[in-house]
Amino acid sequence: MSSRPPKVPFVNLSLQHQPIQSQIAAAIGKIIQEGDFILGQALAEFETAFAAASGVQYGVGVACGTDAIALGLQACGINPGDEIIVPANTFIATIIAVIQAKAIPILVDCDPETALIDLTAAETAITSKTKAIIPVHLYGQMVSPSQLLDFANHHKLIIFEDAAQAHLAEREGYRAGSVGKAAAFSFYPSKNLGCFGDGGMLITNDAEIAEKMRTLRNYGAPSKYLHTEIGTNSRLDNLQASILNIKLPYLEKWNRDRNLAAQHYNTLLEPLKHKGIVPIANRSGSGHIYHIYAIEITEKSSLAKPSKRIDRNTLQQKLAQEGIETGIHYPVPCHLQPAYQNLGNPGDFPHTETLCQQILSLPMYPGLSNTQIEQVVRAIERSWKR
Numbered sequence: 001m002s003s004r005p006p007k008v009p010f011v012n013l014s015l016q017h018q019p020i021q022s023q024i025a026a027a028i029g030k031i032i033q034e035g036d037f038i039l040g041q042a043l044a045e046f047e048t049a050f051a052a053a054s055g056v057q058y059g060v061g062v063a064c065g066t067d068a069i070a071l072g073l074q075a076c077g078i079n080p081g082d083e084i085i086v087p088a089n090t091f092i093a094t095i096i097a098v099i100q101a102k103a104i105p106i107l108v109d110c111d112p113e114t115a116l117i118d119l120t121a122a123e124t125a126i127t128s129k130t131k132a133i134i135p136v137h138l139y140g141q142m143v144s145p146s147q148l149l150d151f152a153n154h155h156k157l158i159i160f161e162d163a164a165q166a167h168l169a170e171r172e173g174y175r176a177g178s179v180g181k182a183a184a185f186s187f188y189p190s191k192n193l194g195c196f197g198d199g200g201m202l203i204t205n206d207a208e209i210a211e212k213m214r215t216l217r218n219y220g221a222p223s224k225y226l227h228t229e230i231g232t233n234s235r236l237d238n239l240q241a242s243i244l245n246i247k248l249p250y251l252e253k254w255n256r257d258r259n260l261a262a263q264h265y266n267t268l269l270e271p272l273k274h275k276g277i278v279p280i281a282n283r284s285g286s287g288h289i290y291h292i293y294a295i296e297i298t299e300k301s302s303l304a305k306p307s308k309r310i311d312r313n314t315l316q317q318k319l320a321q322e323g324i325e326t327g328i329h330y331p332v333p334c335h336l337q338p339a340y341q342n343l344g345n346p347g348d349f350p351h352t353e354t355l356c357q358q359i360l361s362l363p364m365y366p367g368l369s370n371t372q373i374e375q376v377v378r379a380i381e382r383s384w385k386r
Ligand SMILES: *Cc1c(COP(=O)(O)O)cnc(C)c1O
Pocket: 064, 065, 066, 067, 090, 091, 093, 094, 136, 162, 164, 165, 185, 186, 187, 188, 198, 199, 200
């Protein structure tokens, strides 16, 4: 027996692909006809277009977002043993990439309201070995550029943005990826701009960093059979780039749709604040691109009325019973994962640890209807009563 499709899926990619499917098929057909698969014309076009859309000069396509960070750090001159400040509240790939670059990730806690890196906490993590900070524009909300620049200038640190969730996000007049020395993006299918497989990009205004990145991604070779770096093989496929070229012109509209959906959630969820259901704070207004729309089921929601306790896991199960798919970003903090226990102990990053237990990501994608949003919020309200 096949299960029924969910009433409200967590994401629905076919909604964005269906209207442009014939354009995408034509672009793929052209690549096949020309046999132009590696480091081709479509890639060069996409690198220029995506960097320009982000307000930056150079783009270098790579195999995934993780490589964009790992190779990007090397291209920025990070050396083995350098310490890099990273948020404890991030997707594990941020940390994998730092370790891949042979640098040392130093975790710091997040602001409990925005879930973004806490720059005051970051201050106390600086040592004589600290070379860089990786702000993660988590959920599609940028870390404040002015605060970041003040922080980095004061401590003479490189800013390397992990913008894997923040394509064309804006704050204080900056686009994501235009604040620091360089920035990494991912084009994993479910990101706000996604390809049909894995993909990533480094963007920078520094011609030397861009050049070094091009070398690193292509066997360390600035020209054929000359290897000036150890390098690796990590290129964004020309096929993927051709798909991204078709999708890029729609990105601003898709991001706007997400922001409008988020505003509708915010309005409907407002009365639940006193019950302890609180959306993760948006301090960047319409510049937030809502890769994820997250709410927190706070301590208050369980303590206010013990008879009607609800916690995150129970709420998630109840929503699932009503056909509403949700996610958790992320259920276990990086420093408590089996492979990364040397990064910290339980209790070291209390805000991150609390969020991991209390956060819930609601359905969010361009094309999510107001009716569906209302369905989700009604189901949350009902979850107390059953
Ligand atoms: C998706 C993501 C990455 C990694 O990108 P991949 O393309 O999956 O390698 C890195 N950092 C963050 C915050 C992400 O969300």
